[in-house]
Structure formats: C-alpha cells, structure tokens
Amino acid sequence: MSTTTGLESNQVLLDRVARRRRRQRIEQAIVTWLLRVAALISILTTIGIVIILVAQSVGFFAEVSVWDFLTGTEWAPLFKPQKFGVLSLVGGTLLVAGIAGIVSLTLGLGAAIFLSEYAPEKLRRVLKPILEVLAGIPTVVYGYFALTFITPILQNVFGADRVIVFNALSAGLVMGLMIMPMVSTLSEDAMVAVPRSLRDAAYALGATRFEVATRVVIPAALSGIVASFILAISRAVGETMIVKIAAGATPNLTLNPLESIQTMTAYIVQVSLGETPQGSLEYKTIFAVGLLLFVMTLVMNIVGRWVISRFRQVYE
Amino acid sequence: MSSSKITTQNRQRSHNVRFWRVWRDRLFVFGFVMAIVVGILGLAALLFDVLIDGLPFLNLNFLSSYASRHPLESGILAPLAGTIWIVGLTALLTIPIGVGTAIYLEEFASKNRLNRLVELNIANLAGVPSVIYGLLGLAVFVQFLFNGSRNVTAGALTMTLLVLPIVVIASQEAIRAVPSSYRDAAFAMGANRWQVVKTVVLPQALPGMMSGIILALSRAIGESAPILIISSLVWVTFVPVSPDSKFTVLPLQIFNWISQPQHDFRGIAAAAIIVLLAVLLSMNGVAIWIRSKYQVRPEQ
Numbered sequence: 001m002s003t004t005t006g007l008e009s010n011q012v013l014l015d016r017v018a019r020r021r022r023r024q025r026i027e028q029a030i031v032t033w034l035l036r037v038a039a040l041i042s043i044l045t046t047i048g049i050v051i052i053l054v055a056q057s058v059g060f061f062a063e064v065s066v067w068d069f070l071t072g073t074e075w076a077p078l079f080k081p082q083k084f085g086v087l088s089l090v091g092g093t094l095l096v097a098g099i100a101g102i103v104s105l106t107l108g109l110g111a112a113i114f115l116s117e118y119a120p121e122k123l124r125r126v127l128k129p130i131l132e133v134l135a136g137i138p139t140v141v142y143g144y145f146a147l148t149f150i151t152p153i154l155q156n157v158f159g160a161d162r163v164i165v166f167n168a169l170s171a172g173l174v175m176g177l178m179i180m181p182m183v184s185t186l187s188e189d190a191m192v193a194v195p196r197s198l199r200d201a202a203y204a205l206g207a208t209r210f211e212v213a214t215r216v217v218i219p220a221a222l223s224g225i226v227a228s229f230i231l232a233i234s235r236a237v238g239e240t241m242i243v244k245i246a247a248g249a250t251p252n253l254t255l256n257p258l259e260s261i262q263t264m265t266a267y268i269v270q271v272s273l274g275e276t277p278q279g280s281l282e283y284k285t286i287f288a289v290g291l292l293l294f295v296m297t298l299v300m301n302i303v304g305r306w307v308i309s310r311f312r313q314v315y316e
Numbered sequence: 317m318s319s320s321k322i323t324t325q326n327r328q329r330s331h332n333v334r335f336w337r338v339w340r341d342r343l344f345v346f347g348f349v350m351a352i353v354v355g356i357l358g359l360a361a362l363l364f365d366v367l368i369d370g371l372p373f374l375n376l377n378f379l380s381s382y383a384s385r386h387p388l389e390s391g392i393l394a395p396l397a398g399t400i401w402i403v404g405l406t407a408l409l410t411i412p413i414g415v416g417t418a419i420y421l422e423e424f425a426s427k428n429r430l431n432r433l434v435e436l437n438i439a440n441l442a443g444v445p446s447v448i449y450g451l452l453g454l455a456v457f458v459q460f461l462f463n464g465s466r467n468v469t470a471g472a473l474t475m476t477l478l479v480l481p482i483v484v485i486a487s488q489e490a491i492r493a494v495p496s497s498y499r500d501a502a503f504a505m506g507a508n509r510w511q512v513v514k515t516v517v518l519p520q521a522l523p524g525m526m527s528g529i530i531l532a533l534s535r536a537i538g539e540s541a542p543i544l545i546i547s548s549l550v551w552v553t554f555v556p557v558s559p560d561s562k563f564t565v566l567p568l569q570i571f572n573w574i575s576q577p578q579h580d581f582r583g584i585a586a587a588a589i590i591v592l593l594a595v596l597l598s599m600n601g602v603a604i605w606i607r608s609k610y611q612v613r614p615e616q
Contacts, residue, residue, distance in 0.1 A: 045477050134355065140570050144366070305439065
C-alpha cells in the first residue's frame with residue numbers, strides 16, 4: 001500500500017467520523033425538542049383544566065351570585081324553583097370523606113406501626129403487597145361491595161327502617177378501606193426513615209416496643225403521617241363511583257351518616273348522565289362545582305406536600 | 317426496719333408499673349395486628365361477595381355476547397372490546413409522552429425555576445380528582461376537538477392525561493436509580509447526552525418504568541368516572557371498529573348493571589367484576605413481579 005492511499009483513506013475515515021458526529025448532534029437536538037414538547041403537555045393539561053373550569057363557571061356566576069352559591073344550604077338546580085346552595089353538596093362530601101378518614105387513619109396507622117415496628121421482614125414482605133391490592137381495585141367494584149355487602153349488614157345492625165339503602169356510612173366505610181393502603185404506605189415510609197439509633201436509645205432505657213413506637217417513632221415521623229392523612233382525605237373528597245353507587249342522590253346537609261346524601265362528584269356525574277342541554281345554566285353548574293372541588297383538593301395536596309417538606313426531620 | 321419496708325413497697329410499685337407497661341405493649345400489638353387483619357378481611361369479604369354473586373353467571377357466552385334487556389342473555393363483548401381499545405390507544409400515547417417527560421426532567425432539563433414548576437405541576441396533576449379530567453375531556457376533546465362525537469379517541473386522550481403523572485413519576489424514580497457512574501463511564505467514552513440516555517440509562521431504567529406503566533394502564537382500565545362523563549351513552553351493542561366509534565368500557569357496563577332495578581343484573585354485574593378483577597390483578601401481579609425481579613441493583 002502506498003502512502004498517498006493511506007492518507008486518502010485516513011481522510012475518508014475522518015470525514016465519516018465528522019459526518020457521524022454531525023448526525024448525532026442533529027439527532028440529539030431533535031430528541032431534545034421532542035422531549036421538551038412531551039414535558040409541555042403536563043403544563044398544558046393544568047392550563048386546560050383551569051381555563052375550562054373558570055370559563056364555564058364565569059357564565060354560571062353571571063347568573064348566580066358567588067355568595068349564594070357558597071353559603072346557600074339548599075341545592076336543587078334541576079327543579080323549579082332552582083336553588084344553588086352548594087353547602088349541602090360540600091357537607092355530603094365532607095361527611096363521607098370524614099368517615100373514610102377515621103377508618104383509614106385507624107386501620108392505616110395501626111398497620112403502618114405493625115409493619116414498621118413489629119413485623120419480621122418476611123411477614124412484612126407478604127403483608128404489604130396484599131394490602132396494596134386494596135388500592136388497585138377499581139372504585140366501581142368498591143361501590144358494588146358497599147351496596148350489596150356493607151349496606152345489608154348496616155341494615156341488620158341498625159335496623160332496616162333507620163338505614164336508607166343509599167347511605168353515607170356504607171360509602172364512607174368502604175372508601176376508608178380503599179384509601180387505607182395509601183395511609184399505611186406513606187406513614188410506614190416515614191417511620192422506616194426514623195433512624196435505628198433513636199429506637200436503640202429508647203430500648204436501652206428500658207422502653208417497651210409500644211413506648212418506642214408511640215413516644216419515639218411516631219413523633220419523629222409525624223410530618224409523614226399527617227401528610228399521608230391529608231393526601232388520603234383529598235383522595236376521598238375526589239372519589240366518585242363509590243358515592244355515586246352507594247351514597248344516594250339527595251343533596252342533604254346532615255351529620256347523620258345513615259341518611260342519603262349527594263357528594264360534589266356524584267352530582268357532576270348525575271348531570272352529565274342526564275339530558276341537560278349544553279350551555280344551559282344546569283350544565284354550567286357542573287363546572288362551578290368542579291372548580292370548587294378542584295380548588296379544595298389542590299389546597300389539600302399542596303398543604304400535604306408542604307407538611308412533608310417543611311417538617312421533615314433530616315437524619316444523618 | 318422501716319427502710320427495708322419502703323424498699324419492698326418501691327419494689328412492689330415498680331413491679332406493678334412494669335406489669336402494666338408490658339401488658340399495654342401486648343394489648344396494642346393485638347390492636348395493630350387487628351388493623352391489618354381488618355384490612356385483609358375487608359379484601360377477602362369483597363372478593364368473596366363478588367365471587368358468590370357472579371360465578372353462576374360467568375360462562376363463555378357471557379364473554380362473547382352483547383348487553384341485552386334480559387340479564388341471562390347479556391354479555392360483555394362490547395365493553396371488553398371498548399376497554400381493549402381504550403387501553404391500547406392510551407398506552408400508545410402515554411408511554412412515549414410519559415417516558416419522554418421523565419427523561420427530559422431527569423437527564424436534559426437544567427434545574428431552573430421553570431423545570432421545577434413542571435415537576436410541581438405533575439405532582440399536583442396526580443392529585444386532581446378523576447371527574448375533573450372527565451370535565452376537561454368533555455369540554456376539550458368531545459365538544460371542541462370532535463364536535464360532539466363521544467368517540468373512543470376522546471376517551472383514550474382523557475385517560476392519557478389522567479394516567480400520565482403516574483408514568484412520569486415512576487419513570488423518574490427508575491431513571492434516578494441508575495447509578496451516575498454508569499453515565500460518567502459513557503460520557504468518558506465520548507457519547508453525547510442522548511446516546512448516554514439511549515444506550516445506558518433507558519435499558520437500566522426499563523424494568524422500573526415497566527412496572528409504572530403497567531400500574532398506570534391498570535388504572536386506565538379500572539377508572540370509570542371520566543369515561544362516564546365523556547360517553548354518557550352506556551348502551552352499546554357493537555364492537556368499536558375505528559378510533560371514531562362510540563364505545564363503552566367494562567367499569568361503565570358494571571355501573572350500568574348495578575343501577576338496574578332487577579336483581580339478576582346484580583349477578584351479571586358481579587360476573588363482569590370478576591373478569592375486570594382477573595385482568596387487573598394479573599396486571600398488578602406482573603408489575604410486582606417485575607419490580608421484585610429487578611429490584612436488586614448493582615453496587616454503586
């Protein structure tokens with residue numbers, strides 16, 4: 001082989017490398033842009049939600065005053081005379097979410113303490129996935145369970161004349177079961193993060209496991225526990241199918257869990273299933289209720305995450 | 317003499333205190349165990365309830381026929397096909413967008429204020445109730461994009477937005493778990509950022525992403541509220557043939573049957589629930605299996 005051809009082939013090689021480099025740079029530039037567009041979609045979703053809810057609600061609040069909406073206690077937009085007091089829907093929502101909160105906090109916190117402080121690793125590995133199955137069951141199935149299993153039990157316990165078929169208690173209990181894994185997983189994560197040395201110090205002073213759990217671990221993990229609870233309640237407030245199936249369709253400002261109620265979500269679904277013409281005042285109500293629901297859950301979620309980040313103890 | 321009496325008293329008291337503390341400990345262990353037992357019993361009761369009600373109605377005919385006015389002739393062919401359409405289209409849209417967003421945030425984006433806003437925004441979207449997505453889909457996709465047509469594409473687009481945060485967050489975690497030494501090694505060999513992502517980060521993060529994607533898709537299968545708002549039509553007796561067909565999905569059909577007054581419809585609702593749960597639990601099982609199989613990460 002002569003030197004010239006060697007040099008030429010070197011040149012060819014260099015050209016090829018340069019071309020490949022350029023192709024790779026262009027590929028990277030294109031991909032970067034595509035990825036940026038993908039990330040943009042989530043922003044557009046939020047903007048879309050806010051615009052849709054606000055735009056339709058503005059039309060609603062042009063005809064119904066915000067004050068009447070937020071302070072009225074009677075909700076009857078589909079009957080004459082129409083009444084637009086959203087408090088009865090909010091009350092129903094909070095009643096069910098409150099029941100679900102009590103159930104999920106009791107069960108979830110108990111489960112979290114057992115899993116993090118008592119259970120041997122092997123048992124923990126079996127129990128956790130079983131509990132997490134609860135979180136993966138569709139809400140329509142929970143609705144069926146509430147209506148066909150829990151409600152008859154409640155009627156047996158409290159008497160069929162006192163318990164209406166569609167009642168807040170049944171929906172709330174089942175919803176509590178549904179969000180229990182959320183409370184237990186998040187709380188347990190917070191407890192596991194408490195360092196071994198804190199527990200050992202308490203044990204060395206002669207504390208029992210219960211004392212270690214309640215006086216050392218829970219205070220140290222409190223922010224995570226509180227946050228898990230707030231996020232779970234927010235989930236309960238936004239839950240739709242269980243309450244639509246099992247809690248009834250009667251807007252009702254009551255504290256009696258054996259009565260029929262209607263939640264904000266159930267109202268939205270009820271109207272969109274009906275024949276309400278698009279653009280009518282009744283149609284706009286679902287966006288006004290949706291806006292209120294959106295704001296409520298957003299505030300709870302922000303507070304929940306703020307609690308986690310603000311009060312998190314950082315251990316070495 | 318008196319001092320030894322005091323000591324005995326003290327010993328007695330301290331014994332009592334210890335006795336009480338030990339028993340309180342045992343009592344509460346029982347309570348904590350009961351919390352888990354109640355949760356598991358609840359799950360067992362739910363499955364039992366559904367199986368007892370539904371099994372008598374479950375047969376091949378049930379899977380291959382359409383909904384009917386008569387419970388015993390009803391089947392879930394249309395909702396089953398609709399669910400497959402929704403999941404297929406949602407997967408097609410969610411996987412590239414969700415994984416892309418995660419890659420962008422973890423590997424490409426500088427940690428500036430805008431990108432932190434994107435992350436915060438995704439965390440917030442994950443907490444937005446599903447009915448709100450239904451309202452968004454109704455207004456944007458059904459009424460604006462498809463001019464009032466309540467078709468399967470509108471449903472899939474809405475589901476995509478709903479489950480996107482799940483995919484993004486799971487993918488971000490999977491990407492973060494890839495040791496940075498792997499990236500450094502690839503950079504040191506002259507790879508550019510996209511090459512590092514394509515050849516090093518993605519293959520390593522794939523199992524974690526897969527389990528997130530499967531969980532997101534099983535959420536899309538089980539979710540009914542947004543579909544209920546988008547396709548208020550729940551009486552479908554045909555299989556969707558194109559992306560602009562009308563459709564129903566399994567949870568929606570179940571809801572429809574639960575709402576019927578005749579008692580036998582409850583039975584076929586339960587039978588449809590069995591099918592739905594079988595699909596979902598096996599998907600969850602696969603996700604858990606993937607997670608546990610690949611959970612052991614190489615040394616950092």
